[in-house]
Amino acid sequence: xxxxxxxxxxxxxxxxxxxxxxxxxxxxxxxxxxxxxxxxxxxxxxxxxxxxxxxxxxxxxxxxxxxxxxxxxxxxxxxxxxxxxxxxxxxxxxxxxxxxxxxxxxxxxxxxxxxxxxxxxxxxxxxxxxxxxxxxxxxxxxxxxxxxxxxxxxxxxxxxxxxxxxxxxxxxxxxxxxxxxxxxxxxxxxxxxxxxxxxxxxxxxxxxxxxxxxxxxxxxxxxx
Numbered sequence: 001x002x003x004x005x006x007x008x009x010x011x012x013x014x015x016x017x018x019x020x021x022x023x024x025x026x027x028x029x030x031x032x033x034x035x036x037x038x039x040x041x042x043x044x045x046x047x048x049x050x051x052x053x054x055x056x057x058x059x060x061x062x063x064x065x066x067x068x069x070x071x072x073x074x075x076x077x078x079x080x081x082x083x084x085x086x087x088x089x090x091x092x093x094x095x096x097x098x099x100x101x102x103x104x105x106x107x108x109x110x111x112x113x114x115x116x117x118x119x120x121x122x123x124x125x126x127x128x129x130x131x132x133x134x135x136x137x138x139x140x141x142x143x144x145x146x147x148x149x150x151x152x153x154x155x156x157x158x159x160x161x162x163x164x165x166x167x168x169x170x171x172x173x174x175x176x177x178x179x180x181x182x183x184x185x186x187x188x189x190x191x192x193x194x195x196x197x198x199x200x201x202x203x204x205x206x207x208x209x210x211x212x213x214x215x216x217x218x219x220x221x222x223x224x
Contacts, residue, residue: 002186002200004215008166010105011138011156011180014116016049016172017190017206018098019128021086028081032074033060049195050173052117052146053079083120089127097206102133104211111135113156115169117146136160147175150183157183168218170206171196186218 015021026045033040038060048056053075066074105112112134114121119140125131136159143151157167169180172190177199180187189196190203200221203209 002215002218002221004219006166007110007168007186007215007218009111009113009135009157009160009162009168010214011113011115011153011167011169011185012098013050013169013171013173013176014114014118014121014124017095017170018114018130019089019093019095019124021089021093021124022049024082024085024089027085028078029056029060031081032078035077036074038064050117050147050171050175052140053119055146079119083123086120086124086127089124091129094128094130095206097209099130099133101206101209101211102130106133108211110211111160111162113138113160115153115156116140117152147173148178148182150179153179153183153185157185168214171199174198186221188214188218 012018022045025048026042029045030040040060044060048059051059057071057075102112113136114125114134115138117140118124121137121139125134125137136156138152138156138159142155145151153169154164157164164184168186168188170188170190171177171180174195177187177189177196181198187199188201188203189199190205193202196202201214201217
């Protein structure tokens with residue numbers, strides 16, 4: 001069972017948890033799809049939530065065959081479009097409740113980390129102006145295996161100097177929840193139950209959520 005006094009670190013996914021870059025990803029993939037003649041729309045983009053860049057491209061390509069060189073070129077193009085778009089991100093893109101929770105964690109002496117598959121995580125954190133609230137960053141450069149593998153969260157816990165059982169993960173994607181559970185951590189899912197229902201606690205968002213809210217809900221949850 002969850003013991004609030006044992007919670008020493010909270011690891012946050014970035015996209016969809018602290019900020020919503022889904023629209024930027026959509027625009028970048030849409031530009032690539034239009035140029036390449038691939039079918040793509042917002043519904044297809046939603047299915048990419050939590051997937052790595054390569055896994056996302058493979059999902060878009062479906063049964064179409066391209067050389068590895070072409071695949072790499074498409075991934076590079078998409079990332080270029082995305083990086084150009086996120087240059088416009090500011091603190092205004094922080095999702096409601098995120099900064100208040102980060103500040104409350106700091107006041108309580110609980111460490112905060114980023115556990116994101118994005119290779120642009122550091123740029124986004126800098127643009128959002130929350131670097132001073134984050135104790136460690138585990139991103140797409142940190143590990144080889146992307147979610148649902150637990151590696152990015154285990155790496156984050158290591159950077160914090162904590163055991164997995166001392167950490168809770170906040171995620172908005174099914175693959176991320178699966179990764180948190182595989183890591184042996186407590187999972188807090190944001191969004192609809194059909195997407196994050198495997199988490200110990202499911203919330204619509206962080207808006208209005210306090211540390212006490214999280215610990216009390218986790219205390220009522222059953223261990224995975």
